[in-house]
Amino acid sequence: MEHPKKSQSCELYPSKKEIHNYHGVVHSVISYGKEDDQQLNGTLSLIQESEKVVIEWRPNDVSIDTECQEDTEWALVNTNTRTRTSSGSVDGALSKLHVNIMLNDVKTIKVSNKKNKLTFTLKDNKQKVFFFHFGNVNQFFEELRTTVTLKRSHHDSNLYFVHDKNAIVQSFSDLTLVDRGGDTVWNLVGDLKRRPYETTLSTFSKLTELLLYRNPEARPEGAMVEILSSLSSTDGCPEVDDSYHFICPVLGPRKLEPRGIPLSQDHWETAKDTEGKIINPDHIKQIIFKGGITPSLRPELWKYLLCLYPWNSTKKEREDILNEKTEEYKRMRAQWSTMSADQESRFTFFRDKKSLVEKDVNRTDRTMPFYAGANNPNLELLSDILMTYIMYNFDLGYVQGMSDLLSPILAVLGNEVEAFWCFVGFMNIMYHNFDEDQSGMKKQLSQLHTLLTAVAPDLATYLDSHDSGSMCFCFRWLLVWFKREFPLEDVNVLWEVLWTGLPCTNFHLLICVAILEKEKNKLMSAGNGLSEVLKHVNDLSYNMDLNDILMRATGIYNQLDQSSNLTASTQRVLGLAHDLISVQQSQSEPEEIVGEEKIDVSMENGYEKSIEYNYF
């Protein structure tokens, strides 16, 4: 039973009233910051002391614990009471470990459900961390919420700011928006009331400057969010005058370099040593990045790019790998192909996936000669590989879009086993696109917004103010890496370019940025809301020049790479700031970092909010 028990008021302390404590936190562990890793079991209580609310943590007194009453359910509560009532005589070492946190002194509270962890950051930036062994961190937090006003951070949905009535004034002075004097601050607040929009916008330009150009440590996030949440709750805001723009980092001039020529047969032959190892894979990848691969070489090169063969493998090793992989494939294939109809009748998961595969195979690239016509045997190959992938990755199974990812690979390689393993390699890059909760897609849409803000801030601002800031109109682009946007030959080139992993992480997002920026004027035509934006984007399908887009995207990358005033989040998305990442990683909790990028939670929330509320 994890049900929280509210304890009775603590009668021995007439001025004190224990609001709540929980059986579930009896075994809580406290860690005193990162330097001191002591972990002790104890009880966390919420106590009302005259006007103030105190969070109290007490370590368990083992001796008292063992002598407690028969009724185990109440024994622990009584133990706590006793611990406190006899606080004077309790072992000094234990009493020193008591923690009292005045809620007034708390700046932020962070709830981490996964880790059952509650972190209090005090105004002096000290942290108190509690782990809830019984998993009822949320219950405690909800109780806490009833006693104090909390505001959720825009940046981190698990972070809450403790409301302080004087926050606005404090925030402004913290921000040093004005050089001196409370009067100026009050004037500003007064101006806000009288001329809210003009004042806000001019203030924001300062804020933006502060956010963009000051070092991250100096950014008073708490104050920022406080102001934002206070101001944004103003009802009846009129539309923003488009003449106001936020200050954004200015990028240097863009150079558009022509694309290179595809990797040729001759070049490829000289790339191998006598044993068949690729001498300089980075050079080969560079060539592919710049110009793609001559079609006849694709079947061979794609096996490297999609990790079936290591670049440094010898010819002999590759033969061995293929033999081994062929056996493995056959084994997995037999696992489903030998399933009888009777077995299937009791295997809903399998049946459902099989039916989805059948449906999608019949409608994947049927206009392509390789898959055209009724009873085309290649359809069966497509289906077999997808079915075997279900056996390879049971957790993922089959999700719509995957047939689009496999189809070009099978068409190029023409070999079932090789196509399967290359598909596995591609899926290793793409599987987050098919997350159950779509978090991988949401994250990318948010990262795309970050990049767009850096490259085309006016467009990003426009989309934000026209119900389109969620970037959901790019969903199809990202889900299947533009498979539906370009003719097959272009898709082949685009994918091999992206498979090189050059010139940075998430280059595919810069492809999106390049397209959007190119279409900027049309997207920003008067009155375009989400439906017009979505329509325009969907209609771009098969109407784009891939070479031009790749040139633009590369040019944009170079601009960003050479810019010295990118935001940290832009750098993170592209993997440009290694020193920054390591510093932030050491400062942050590990669970927040996914790969090298922190999820921009505020945008994720914005995504849902935008399509939920502003869609129609």
Add this chain to the structure above:
Amino acid sequence: MAKTYDYLFKLLLIGDSGVGKTCILFRFSEDAFNSTFISTIGIDFKIRTIELDGKKIKLQIWDTAGQERFRTITTAYYRGAMGIMLVYDITNEKSFDNIKNWIRNIEENASADVEKMLLGNKCDFPEKRQVSKERGEQLAIEYGIKFMETSAKASINVDEAFFSLARDIKTKTEKKLEASNPPKGGHQLKSYEPSRKQTNWLSKCTIL
């Protein structure tokens, strides 16, 4: 620019993957059928303006991906839809069974007074039929909604279905408008758009 329509109705097509949502929409908007169709990724919409009782009605019909996995994306579009076509495939029992799940989705995500209609598609394929017309009718009666069997391929009942749904929305809309806005003559009916939540323009700064 003068509006070329009296009403704008936003409709949504939902149902299991492969039941023919996109084909129904293609038949209705282009009066065509393409046998080399593709699965829908993400979301798209098509427009057709129809005329009912002398009123021009612009139908903006949204087509969604049917697979469960994409429901977190697609359900966000339920809100604001004025009419929803629930589509199943008469040759696929499972797609019919799942209608109850789609109904639940609507209840959870769409506005309470959204007009609904049940369509049993692929009725040109009687030899493969798994769901009888009577069962379709029965289910529709249970939910108190209209029902039709359709064929996008053979162009059976597709126009009729959309006209019927549009008519029901129109009737409801006009009733609502009359109640809240007594007629002063002329067309004052264009304002049937759910009120937009104020775009929170300040929030953009949080992403800087």
